[in-house]
Amino acid sequence: MKKLCVIGDPIHHSLSPVIQNAMIAAAGLDLTYGACRVAGEDTARWLTRAKTEGYAGFNATMPHKENLLTLVDELSVDAARIGAVNTVCIRDGKVYGCNTDAEGVLRALREAGMAPEGKRVLVLGAGGAARAVVYKLVQAGAARVVAANRTVERAERLCGEFGAVACDFSADTLARYAAQSDLLVNCTNLGMTGVAGQFADLSFLEHLPAHAGVFDLIYSPRKTALLARAEQLGLQISNGLDMLIWQGVFALEHFANERLDEAALAAAARAALEELE
Numbered sequence: 578m579k580k581l582c583v584i585g586d587p588i589h590h591s592l593s594p595v596i597q598n599a600m601i602a603a604a605g606l607d608l609t610y611g612a613c614r615v616a617g618e619d620t621a622r623w624l625t626r627a628k629t630e631g632y633a634g635f636n637a638t639m640p641h642k643e644n645l646l647t648l649v650d651e652l653s654v655d656a657a658r659i660g661a662v663n664t665v666c667i668r669d670g671k672v673y674g675c676n677t678d679a680e681g682v683l684r685a686l687r688e689a690g691m692a693p694e695g696k697r698v699l700v701l702g703a704g705g706a707a708r709a710v711v712y713k714l715v716q717a718g719a720a721r722v723v724a725a726n727r728t729v730e731r732a733e734r735l736c737g738e739f740g741a742v743a744c745d746f747s748a749d750t751l752a753r754y755a756a757q758s759d760l761l762v763n764c765t766n767l768g769m770t771g772v773a774g775q776f777a778d779l780s781f782l783e784h785l786p787a788h789a790g791v792f793d794l795i796y797s798p799r800k801t802a803l804l805a806r807a808e809q810l811g812l813q814i815s816n817g818l819d820m821l822i823w824q825g826v827f828a829l830e831h832f833a834n835e836r837l838d839e840a841a842l843a844a845a846a847r848a849a850l851e852e853l854e
């Protein structure tokens with residue numbers, strides 16, 4: 578049986594083992610998936626260990642996603658453009674790095690009825706997750722992508738790279754762009770469990786058109802204050818759980834090196850997560 582795992586620091590909170598083992602069982606694959614706490618300075622040492630111990634691959638979360646860029650033998654286009662690796666495959670001693678977050682969010686948006694093609698999208702945040710989101714939204718054919726960030730220079734750098742529009746995070750600016758948006762995607766960690774920070778003002782949501790969708794990358798809690806208010810306003814909402822599931826589905830296909838029954842895998846992951854609750 579080949580080994581897989583997720584590495585990170587901290588790692589105890591990761592849902593990846595539950596999701597992946599449920600999908601592995603559903604697909605009948607001869608794999609097992611664990612979790613390893615690996616400190617940020619030990620990425621290279623971990624990679625050597627993974628190779629010698631016969632790992633088929635691993636997922637990476639904070640703080641390894643950038644470190645891996647220069648450690649793998651081959652990078653996927655998405656990983657190189659986003660500047661982060663979340664999935665590593667080891668085949669015949671060769672190490673392949675890819676990024677399934679971007680495909681994951683796109684699939685989750687489509688499944689939620691929020692396909693970005695031709696839409697004007699307002700992205701909140703300009704951190705690591707926002708990079709994957711903005712990159713994929715532009716690539717998927719969004720009509721316009723605006724990224725609003727507290728540190729506006731960070732948004733300017735990101736938008737300059739991917740052909741999006743940067744703006745500040747003030748209530749007025751958010752309201753102005755919300756009025757011209759079909760879809761809002763929260764990529765900040767405001768509202769996340771354990772993070773001391775909430776949106777100071779959610780009034781920008783009132784400016785979104787009635788047909789707009791609101792997608793929050795956060796999945797803990799399942800319904801953030803942002804989503805609760807959007808729902809109250811009659812807007813369509815979705816949390817980030819499906820993004821997590823779909824990035825996991827695509828990672829497992831990379832590990833297995835074959836196309837699998839994606840819908841069956843996602844259903845197995847969802848069922849396993851429901852059992853946890």
Ligand code: NAP
Pocket residue numbers: 678701702703704705706707726727728729731746764765766767769774794795796817818820821822824
């Ligand atoms: P990150 O790189 O640390 O970026 C955090 C972002 O939040 C930055 O844009 C930051 O703005 C903004 N922010 C933080 N505190 C703020 C505040 N008080 N006011 C305004 N803006 C604030 O984090 P990340 O990796 O991008 O992750 C962001 C969120 O996405 C997290 O909640 C994470 O759990 C979630 N996520 C979900 C998935 C999924 O599969 N569903 C995948 C990846 C990430 P500054 O630039 O000004 O600091």
